[in-house]
Amino acid sequence: MSAAPVALDIQVRRGDLRDARVVETPVPGANGLEPGRAVLRVERFALTANNVTYGACGELPGLEYWRFFPAPEGWGCVPVWGFATAVASSHPDVAVGDRFYGFLPMSTHLVVEPAAAGPQGFVDGAAHRQGLSPVYNTYVRVREQPGRDPAARAASEAEAMLLRPLFTTAFLIDDFLADEGFFGARRIVLASASSKTAYATAFLLARRRGTPQAVEVVGLTSPANVGFVERLGCYDRVLAYADAERLEADVPTVYVDMSGDAGLRERVHRRLGDALRHDCAVGLTRWEEGVGRRRADGAAPAPLPGPKPAMFFAPARWKKREADWGAAGFMARQSEARDAFSAKLRGDGGWMTVVEGRGPADVVRVWRELVDGRGRPEQGHVLAPDPA
Numbered sequence: 001m002s003a004a005p006v007a008l009d010i011q012v013r014r015g016d017l018r019d020a021r022v023v024e025t026p027v028p029g030a031n032g033l034e035p036g037r038a039v040l041r042v043e044r045f046a047l048t049a050n051n052v053t054y055g056a057c058g059e060l061p062g063l064e065y066w067r068f069f070p071a072p073e074g075w076g077c078v079p080v081w082g083f084a085t086a087v088a089s090s091h092p093d094v095a096v097g098d099r100f101y102g103f104l105p106m107s108t109h110l111v112v113e114p115a116a117a118g119p120q121g122f123v124d125g126a127a128h129r130q131g132l133s134p135v136y137n138t139y140v141r142v143r144e145q146p147g148r149d150p151a152a153r154a155a156s157e158a159e160a161m162l163l164r165p166l167f168t169t170a171f172l173i174d175d176f177l178a179d180e181g182f183f184g185a186r187r188i189v190l191a192s193a194s195s196k197t198a199y200a201t202a203f204l205l206a207r208r209r210g211t212p213q214a215v216e217v218v219g220l221t222s223p224a225n226v227g228f229v230e231r232l233g234c235y236d237r238v239l240a241y242a243d244a245e246r247l248e249a250d251v252p253t254v255y256v257d258m259s260g261d262a263g264l265r266e267r268v269h270r271r272l273g274d275a276l277r278h279d280c281a282v283g284l285t286r287w288e289e290g291v292g293r294r295r296a297d298g299a300a301p302a303p304l305p306g307p308k309p310a311m312f313f314a315p316a317r318w319k320k321r322e323a324d325w326g327a328a329g330f331m332a333r334q335s336e337a338r339d340a341f342s343a344k345l346r347g348d349g350g351w352m353t354v355v356e357g358r359g360p361a362d363v364v365r366v367w368r369e370l371v372d373g374r375g376r377p378e379q380g381h382v383l384a385p386d387p388a
Helices: 049-056 150-179 196-206 223-232 241-246 262-275 314-345 360-371
Strands: 006-013 016-026 038-047 079-089 099-105 109-112 114-118 121-124 138-141 187-191 216-221 237-240 253-257 276-281 353-358 379-384
Touching: 006 360, 016 049, 016 360, 038 099, 038 150, 038 360, 049 079, 049 150, 049 196, 049 360, 079 150, 099 121, 099 150, 150 196, 150 253, 150 276, 150 314, 150 353, 150 379, 187 196, 187 262, 196 216, 196 223, 196 314, 216 223, 216 241, 223 237, 237 241, 241 262, 253 262, 262 276, 353 360, 360 379
Parallel strands: 187 216, 187 253, 216 237, 253 276, 353 379
Antiparallel strands: 006 016, 038 079, 038 109, 038 379, 079 099, 099 138, 114 121, 121 138
């Protein structure tokens, strides 16, 4: 690395998510800013299997995660959730020192063009982000609490980075399924059951035990993670992927797929047939088994029996529920559920341990672990991209 101050971007090759590189660029804003812009210095962000999904789905219509933070041809900046501080600004409503929570690149700096800025935050109005979901374009202003213990603040922010986006997705999946009467199913099968989004969904589903809305919650996971998933206590049954054919074929079922494994999806569809009432596609933790799958002769796979997989897009469901309940009502319902889930994560015997890292080498290492499926389900990674 050079001695002069530089900005660092961690970029991944779009065609091979394992291939990651660190790129040095001049620190933005050092020679002034165009009017109406601000430079955010990225402090810390979370890195989970959900971010692998962003990379694997980066070019899909309606998702287009590569558009948020442009990179050179063939490369991409994977979006993450984290906290950042304004270090330069030519915008009247964003001051140096202001802190924000939102969608960030795996980088040390981000240039934004604040629009609709105010006490609550702003929306990035950059041209390349037009037409993308406002959920991802919004930056929430962080209100500092005088006298708050720095360690307590850091722990609270780590949990927010790791769980706020994942739990929101889980909350919206649970709400969607319940709103649809679980499509008449008596069983929900979640693939990649050890992922945080999956077990947050399972936690919410399990809260219906003993009520008329109760459904059986079954987790599918890798053999190495069966023990962890069983200990969570929110799944009624846990099966290794190889045992998917043990699912009873006559039980009406909804399949919630966090894995994106096309081979596993085919096995579930062929096992359940008409008993499969809905296939809810959410993630791509097993991205290589799901992206661009073809038959050995190069032809497209045969149509699956049962319902066609339907992609679940959390921002669209969020928009609907804000319209139904109002923004305050939506946040109140979600906060109650999130607080109950958070209590399961903390302390001795909790479901998650926060693991901190610093510098681009740590970011690349953790990223490759997640891409390869080697992440430990009980860990949540929070990373500072700046090595200083």
